Amino acid sequence: MLGRGVWSSxxxxxxxxxxxxxxxxxxxxxxxxxxxxIYPPVTTPFTATAEVDYGKLEENLHKLGAxxxxxxxxxxSNGEFPFLTSSERLEVVSRVRQAMPKDKLLLAxxxxxxxxxxxxxxxxxxxxxxxxxxxxxxxxxxxxxxxxALIHHYTKVADLSPIPVVLYSVPAxxxxxxxxxxxxxxxxxxxxxxxKDSGGDVTRMGLIVHKTGxxxxxxxxxxxxxxxxxxxxxxxxxxxxxxxxxxxxxCQLERxxxxxxxxxxxxxxxxxxxxxxxxxxxxxxxxxxxxxxxLALCMPSCLTLHSVPPPVPTLGTHxxxxxxxxxxxGCGLSHPRSGLMSPYCPA
Numbered sequence: 001m002l003g004r005g006v007w008s009s010x011x012x013x014x015x016x017x018x019x020x021x022x023x024x025x026x027x028x029x030x031x032x033x034x035x036x037x038i039y040p041p042v043t044t045p046f047t048a049t050a051e052v053d054y055g056k057l058e059e060n061l062h063k064l065g066a067x068x069x070x071x072x073x074x075x076x077s078n079g080e081f082p083f084l085t086s087s088e089r090l091e092v093v094s095r096v097r098q099a100m101p102k103d104k105l106l107l108a109x110x111x112x113x114x115x116x117x118x119x120x121x122x123x124x125x126x127x128x129x130x131x132x133x134x135x136x137x138x139x140x141x142x143x144x145x146x147x148x149a150l151i152h153h154y155t156k157v158a159d160l161s162p163i164p165v166v167l168y169s170v171p172a173x174x175x176x177x178x179x180x181x182x183x184x185x186x187x188x189x190x191x192x193x194x195x196k197d198s199g200g201d202v203t204r205m206g207l208i209v210h211k212t213g214x215x216x217x218x219x220x221x222x223x224x225x226x227x228x229x230x231x232x233x234x235x236x237x238x239x240x241x242x243x244x245x246x247x248x249x250x251c252q253l254e255r256x257x258x259x260x261x262x263x264x265x266x267x268x269x270x271x272x273x274x275x276x277x278x279x280x281x282x283x284x285x286x287x288x289x290x291x292x293x294x295l296a297l298c299m300p301s302c303l304t305l306h307s308v309p310p311p312v313p314t315l316g317t318h319x320x321x322x323x324x325x326x327x328x329x330g331c332g333l334s335h336p337r338s339g340l341m342s343p344y345c346p347a
Contacts (some may be wrong), residue, residue, distance in 0.1 A: 032193040032216040033132060033164045036236035037070020039107060039220070041078035044092060050337055054095050055086060061099040063072075067247035072096060072106030073239050074197075077173055079111050083337040084122065090128050095240055097129030107166060107239075111136035115153050119160045126321050133196040134166040134196060139174035145262050147182040154182075158191040168193040170222065183208050187217035196239050198222025206233030228269035231257035236267045242276045267315035 008325040042064070045056035048113060064072070074096045075081040075089050084092070093168035095109045099104065116136075124134045135157060137150060158165045167186060169178035177199055186192050194217055197205050209219055221230035221238035227250070230238060243250040256265035 001017035009237050010288035035218050038251050039071050039073045039239045041073040041239050044079045058099040059233045065101045068251050070178030072135050073107045094128040105131045107132050107134045109134050113138045113140050118157050119159045132164040134168045136168040137176050137178050138176050139176045142176045147179045150182045151185050152188050158189045165192040170198040184211045186214040187212040196220045202229045
């Protein structure tokens, strides 16, 4: 049961959601929120003393705001939400809301292991400025996460959320793929607007698009590596880590797909595969991987889209060397919070 304090918070969140008219369930309009477009999953910078570097976070948002993104995903896997406290998760979303352009959507990760905790976090995310919640599958007891259990979990969250909900399947991190039959059932909920699918199985994505065709439900690809293929089977956009570094190119790939310029889109997709792969080299320092990604695109044999490299986010320090850029997401150094090498790609 939700406590009295949670219900009070829920009522406040519902009131806020109704007043913002961001779309879908919260707006009272007939159609769900349209989430089509490209979103960079924003990283969480840390200082050398393992504190969240809010200054660098806001600096990154100002740089990323120059690109024609539909919005930003905050507190997803690249945001390393498992390393943050609940208050830090909310503060990060609040700071992003204040720093980002007002016409962009903010999708905030609110997933927790229990349904009640997810509801509470979702309501709180709405209160600090999230337009929609992106909710990762609970996975600690993955052996018990049947389709029925996941449908129950997401239905309860969506029922009580003051903002639209986006399902989030990322089996590489959770060891759990949200079953297609569960997605199809959940797509019928008036407050569940889509799914971010990071599994990379384009056949599965096409099947989801096909089976939810009669619902107002949208699919987002979880990587730039299979963005073209995702558009070809009916996806409407992507949450692409590479967009943190090559935002203009990822957005251009989106435009080529949407305008049916498939030959040019194929050429650009081919040229983005190596940069996307370079960003996932876990052993190399962040600076090397960033340069590798840019060089992989800008070599003379490749399609040159810009005369100069795009601006790259400044991602803080934690190596003990002040001023040295790093990404807390897999820079080859120990993570300032866990003491372990972070498994995630910085972009």
